[in-house]
Amino acid sequence: MQVFWIFAVVWAAMIAHSFWESSVEGRNAWDKNKYGWKIRFAKNLSLTRYHFWLFVVYLPLILIILPLVIAGFSWKLFGILLSAYWSGMVVEDFFWFVVNTEIRFKDSWNPRFASYYPWIVIGKFRIPALYIIGIILSIITWFVFVA
Secondary structure: OHHHHHHHHHHHHHHHHHHHHHHHHOOOOOOOOOOOOEEEEEOOEEEEHHHHHHHHHHHHHHHHHHHHHHHOOOHHHHHHHHHHHHHHHHHHHHHHHHHOOOOOHHHHOOOOOOOOOOEEEEOOEEEEHHHHHHHHHHHHHHHHHOO
16 A cells, blocks of 8 residues: 555655746756756657756655665665656656647647657557657566566
8 A cells, every 4th residue: 555655645746746847947958048058869759957957856856765765775665666766757747738728638639739759659549659668667667676
């Protein structure tokens, strides 16, 4: 039952973050009109200074490191937190589309609007490739550290 609550708290924090991030970004998602440096990995895949500090430094410190400092380090807890974080990244990004008041969900949830990362498109089905990667990383992390 504790694992459920850990995931619930991490996902709730990520959903809360999606409200904050959509308020800050509005229609200017991911790398659109951001100050600072940007590392471009491919045509539609980049990392901005803003997102580096947010997703690589700040959120992992709060959601992974802080609980380990408070509870004491264990590989199992680390794996649970990391698995929740990877899946929480998918939850956070999806909810950005849901809660963003500057755009309609149906207008934003497509590769034309969200051109800042690659999409998997099969007929009318479309999903950001990073969602698949996030879920795979979550599952791998779970099986390496927890199972």
